[in-house]
Amino acid sequence: MTRSLPPKVSAAGFDRALAGWRAIVGESHVVTSAAGLASYLDPFAPGEREAFSASAALLPASVDEIRAVLRIANQFRIPLWTVSTGRNFAYGGAAPRLAGSVVLDLQRMNRIIEVNETLAYALVEPGVSYFDLYAHLREKGYKLWVDPPAAGWGSVVGNTLERGFGYTAYGDHAATQCGMEVVLANGDVLRTGMGGIEIGTAWQLYQPGFGPSFDAMFMQSNYGIVTKLGVWLMPAPPAYLLGEIQFRHEEDLETIVDILRPLRLDETIRNNAVIEGGLRRAAGLSARQQWYEGKGAMPESAVAAMLDKLNVGRWNLHFALYGTPELIDARYAIVQRAFARVPQAKLSAVRYKGDAQPTAGGDRNLAGIPAMSAFRMLDWRGGAGAHVDFAPVCPATGRDALRQYSMVKTRAAEYGFDYYGGFTAGVRHLHHIFAAIFDRDDANQVEQAGALLRSLMSDARAAGYGEYRAHLAYMDFAAAQYSFNDGALLRLSETIKDALDPNGILAPGKQGIWPAAWRDRRGYT
Numbered sequence: 001m002t003r004s005l006p007p008k009v010s011a012a013g014f015d016r017a018l019a020g021w022r023a024i025v026g027e028s029h030v031v032t033s034a035a036g037l038a039s040y041l042d043p044f045a046p047g048e049r050e051a052f053s054a055s056a057a058l059l060p061a062s063v064d065e066i067r068a069v070l071r072i073a074n075q076f077r078i079p080l081w082t083v084s085t086g087r088n089f090a091y092g093g094a095a096p097r098l099a100g101s102v103v104l105d106l107q108r109m110n111r112i113i114e115v116n117e118t119l120a121y122a123l124v125e126p127g128v129s130y131f132d133l134y135a136h137l138r139e140k141g142y143k144l145w146v147d148p149p150a151a152g153w154g155s156v157v158g159n160t161l162e163r164g165f166g167y168t169a170y171g172d173h174a175a176t177q178c179g180m181e182v183v184l185a186n187g188d189v190l191r192t193g194m195g196g197i198e199i200g201t202a203w204q205l206y207q208p209g210f211g212p213s214f215d216a217m218f219m220q221s222n223y224g225i226v227t228k229l230g231v232w233l234m235p236a237p238p239a240y241l242l243g244e245i246q247f248r249h250e251e252d253l254e255t256i257v258d259i260l261r262p263l264r265l266d267e268t269i270r271n272n273a274v275i276e277g278g279l280r281r282a283a284g285l286s287a288r289q290q291w292y293e294g295k296g297a298m299p300e301s302a303v304a305a306m307l308d309k310l311n312v313g314r315w316n317l318h319f320a321l322y323g324t325p326e327l328i329d330a331r332y333a334i335v336q337r338a339f340a341r342v343p344q345a346k347l348s349a350v351r352y353k354g355d356a357q358p359t360a361g362g363d364r365n366l367a368g369i370p371a372m373s374a375f376r377m378l379d380w381r382g383g384a385g386a387h388v389d390f391a392p393v394c395p396a397t398g399r400d401a402l403r404q405y406s407m408v409k410t411r412a413a414e415y416g417f418d419y420y421g422g423f424t425a426g427v428r429h430l431h432h433i434f435a436a437i438f439d440r441d442d443a444n445q446v447e448q449a450g451a452l453l454r455s456l457m458s459d460a461r462a463a464g465y466g467e468y469r470a471h472l473a474y475m476d477f478a479a480a481q482y483s484f485n486d487g488a489l490l491r492l493s494e495t496i497k498d499a500l501d502p503n504g505i506l507a508p509g510k511q512g513i514w515p516a517a518w519r520d521r522r523g524y525t
Contacts, residue, residue, distance in 0.1 A: 004037075004055040006078045006100045007518075014055070017076045021058055024068045029108070031057040040086065040103050042095040042472065044386035044440065046450035052095035052472050054081065057103040063227050067187040069104065073505045074185070077517070080104045081507050082225050084126035084158030087151065090389040090435065091162075092472035097509035098521060109227065114204075117142045120233045121178065121204040126157040126226065130370040137233075143354075144233040145368030147171055152370020157229045161219050163468060165424060165431060167365040169322060170234045171272035172426065179203040180215055181228035185501035189227075192218075204230035220469075221493070222507035222515075223500050234368060236354050237322040241332060242363045243349040245339055246313030252342055253315055253405055254398030257423070257430070259338050260317070261396045264427045268331050271366060273319040275401075275423040275430075279303060281312045283380040283420060283437075297413035313346070315422075320366040325351070377420065383439030387420075388449055390456045391469045394423065394430040401430060407459055408434050415452040416445075431468065457481070476523050479512025494519075 005014050022030050031037060032055075040057055041049045058080075060066050073080050079101040086094025086105060094103060110127030115137065122133060122144075130148040133156055137144050147166035149159050160173040170176045180192045193209035194202040207215065218224050247256060256275055263269045279298070282291075291306040292298045298306075307314060319335070321328045332349065339345050350358070358364050364371050378385025394404050401423060409419040412434070421434035436452050438445035450473070457474060460467065461481045470478035482489050493513045497504075504515030514522050 004053055004100055006055050006076075006102060007098065007521075009076060009078055013076050014078070017072050017078055018056065020072045021056075021069060024065050024072075025058055025060050029059040029061075031059070040094045040096075040105075042093045044089055044093065044388055045095075045473075046388040046436070046438075046446060046453060046471065047473060051099065052092065052097065053099055054094075054096055054103045055100045057105050059105045059108050061108045063181070063183060063189060066104070066183050066225060066227065067189070070183070070185065070187045070505070073102070074503050077503055077505065078102055079505055079508050079518070081510075082106065084155030084161075085129060085153070087154045088158065088162065089151075090387050090471070091469060095472060097472050097475060097507065098518060101508070104225070106225075106227070112136050113228065115140065115142055115144070115233075116204070117144060119205060120144055120235050121230055122156075122233055123179075123204060123228060123230050124156050125228060126155055128156050129153050130156060130159075134368070134370050143236040145170075145236055146370065147173065147176070147234060147368060148365050148370035149173075150365070151372055151375065153372065156231060157226055160229060160231065161226060163219055165272055165426075167272050167274065167318075167424075168234055168320065168368055169270040170232060171424075173231075174216070174219055176232040177215065177229060178205065178207050178232060179228075179230035180218060180226050182218055182224040182226050184224045185503070185506050191228075204232075217496075220511050222497065222510040222513055225506070236368075238354045239323065239325050239328055239351065240354065240367060241321040241328050241349050241351045242358060242366055243317075243319050243321070243332070243335065243347065244363075245317040245319075245348075246346045247315040247317070247342060248313060248344040250314050251402070252345075254402045255342055256315060256317060256398070257396060257401040257425075258398040259342070260425055261428075263335065263338060264396070264425055268334050269319050270322065271320045273317060273425045275425065276316040276318060277419060277422045278307045278312050278314045278316065279418055280377070280420050280422050281316050282306055282310055283377040285310055285312070287382065288380050288418070289382060296416045297418050303418075318363055318366065320363075377435065377437060380418075380420070380437050381439050381445070384441045385437065386440040387435040387437045388453055388471055389469075390434045390436070390453055390460075391467050392432050392460045392465045393468050394432045394465065396425065396428050396430050401432075403463070404432050404465065407463065408432075408456060411455055411459055412436065412452060415448045415455070417448070417452060475509060476512045 040054045081096030081101040082104045083094045106126035109125040111125045114123040130152040147168045147170040163174045192215045292302040423430040436449040438449045466481045467478045504517035508518040
């Protein structure tokens with residue numbers, strides 16, 4: 001096997017850099033073997049896994065070690081790709097956008113530095129997962145909830161920086177973040193917001209600080225390495241209700257969204273309610289071959305029979321209500337009245353005391369309990385299950401939701417894929433997540449999944465929709481959709497990139513942002 005080198009770096013230069021890094025982080029925390037680097041390949045790649053391979057991986061344990069690593073990276077012009085735990089599956093995992101980059105893996109930096117129960121926040125390092133933070137809160141008896149995304153093993157820092165979302169009233173992770181510590185490409189260390197005060201008291205309490213605010217600049221960017229992050233936690237409510245409404249008809253989606261929107265706007269429903277497609281629900285309960293073994297997308301007759309047999313709606317709305325029992329009762333009555341006008345809608349709900357836990361199911365996320373239920377869907381197609389996601393933002397109108405759904409479902413069927421997806425309701429927008437599920441050992445399915453994603457992105461661009469997140473292979477295309485004034489937004493991003501990172505060592509190509517040294521790689525995989 002040919003040795004992988006960082007681009008534009010000689011073998012001798014790379015060896016000197018590796019020797020320097022071993023002296024900093026220790027021999028065992030510099031990964032160069034093929035077996036060790038295999039874990040930094042994208043396990044769900046919609047193409048050749050080696051297309052985004054790393055030349056090495058470094059696992060520092062402190063800010064000082066990161067600063068020392070950066071000095072060597074700048075000296076030899078070696079690009080680094082930072083990951084928190086590397087579990088950003090369906091979007092590239094731990095693999096670098098620029099092949100040959102060295103992965104800077106921060107999983108050893110896993111301290112929960114502080115939890116403040118009175119003011120409801122935590123300060124964590126990148127290696128802390130949602131499972132870790134949840135277990136810590138339970139162990140210490142804090143009456144605080146985390147807000148987990150679909151897969152609880154992911155990093156709190158990593159998910160927040162990617163603008164991930166969860167399902168409680170604190171589901172907008174970017175909005176409930178407060179205060180960062182960041183190492184810039186030149187090794188300078190800064191703290192954002194109130195953290196700029198040498199001995200501060202409000203770093204995790206007030207987001208802006210004094211003067212310009214920079215936290216958002218380090219989200220989905222390659223401008224710095226975030227080493228500490230403040231997150232607001234949800235005070236455990238005295239009681240909560242987990243509700244589900246099943247809808248029988250495909251076209252009900254338009255009405256669902258138009259009923260739900262005012263309930264989110266007036267905060268009757270405060271959490272990120274989920275409008276789950278029927279097949280997505282079914283994939284968590286069964287395998288496709290139980291219902292259909294033919295080629296191509298499942299026909300409507302097979303889908304309808306499956307949903308009836310499993311007692312699953314064509315659409316399934318999951319929501320939560322939090323507060324005192326009296327407040328929950330009042331809000332639940334409003335929800336009941338609002339959705340009563342949808343023919344054949346079936347509503348059910350379970351009430352819990354604030355310290356009680358749901359028994360099972362994905363709705364545990366709505367109660368602040370991390371889970372891994374999202375990965376049940378990998379068995380849907382059989383074989384070595386994998387998926388790649390298409391994630392357009394949708395205005396919170398029924399017309400737009402039905403339009404996006406129809407567009408995605410139709411295009412997916414053309415490539416032989418079922419519509420596995422749904423919508424998560426922000427206040428004024430929806431996150432529309434569609435997963436192309438495939439067997440990664442089937443070369444044709446892998447190829448078709450990649451082709452489908454490219455087609456969907458073209459469709460979205462033509463319809464005026466943009467993605468909020470994209471796989472490594474499609475970051476450049478996703479960035480190009482933001483094309484106002486001949487791409488003025490990307491020009492600004494790259495102007496800032498060149499000023500902060502003149503040697504272009506931090507995550508070249510992330511979110512389509514390329515430093516001058518690597519701008520000729522745009523569009524290449």
